Amino acid sequence: MQDEQNGISEDMQLFIDKFEPAKYKWMDYGIEVRGIKNIHRSLAEATAIIERLELKVSISHDAGMLSYGAFEVRNK
Numbered sequence: 001m002q003d004e005q006n007g008i009s010e011d012m013q014l015f016i017d018k019f020e021p022a023k024y025k026w027m028d029y030g031i032e033v034r035g036i037k038n039i040h041r042s043l044a045e046a047t048a049i050i051e052r053l054e055l056k057v058s059i060s061h062d063a064g065m066l067s068y069g070a071f072e073v074r075n076k
Contacts, residue, residue, distance in 0.1 A: 009075050011055040018049050029074045030057065036069040043071060 012030060023035040036042045039061075046059055061071040 009056070011057050012073065012075055014053060015046075015049060015055055015057055015073055018053065019046055027072070030072060032065075032070055032072050034068065034070045036071070039066060039069055039071070046071070046073065 008026075016024070016031070019033070021031075021033045023033070025032045025034060033042070033046075043059065043061060049055070050057055050059070056076045058074050058076055059071055060074055065071055
């Protein structure tokens with residue numbers, strides 16, 4: 001389902017509310033969470049939130065994003 005006011009999915013908004021990223025950038029496919037100091041801990045925490053709440057989003061991360069402490073959360 002899409003939220004009519006801002007065009008983002010309810011699952012994505014719930015993820016943002018629970019994960020509370022300090023910095024993120026809106027993309028066509030979801031968000032890019034930026035400025036993460038401990039990327040491994042943050043990825044584990046994000047994965048746990050997604051699994052616990054059964055959200056229809058996925059995490060994407062590659063070596064290029066590691067250089068600026070980021071990962072993507074995409075709508076499924």
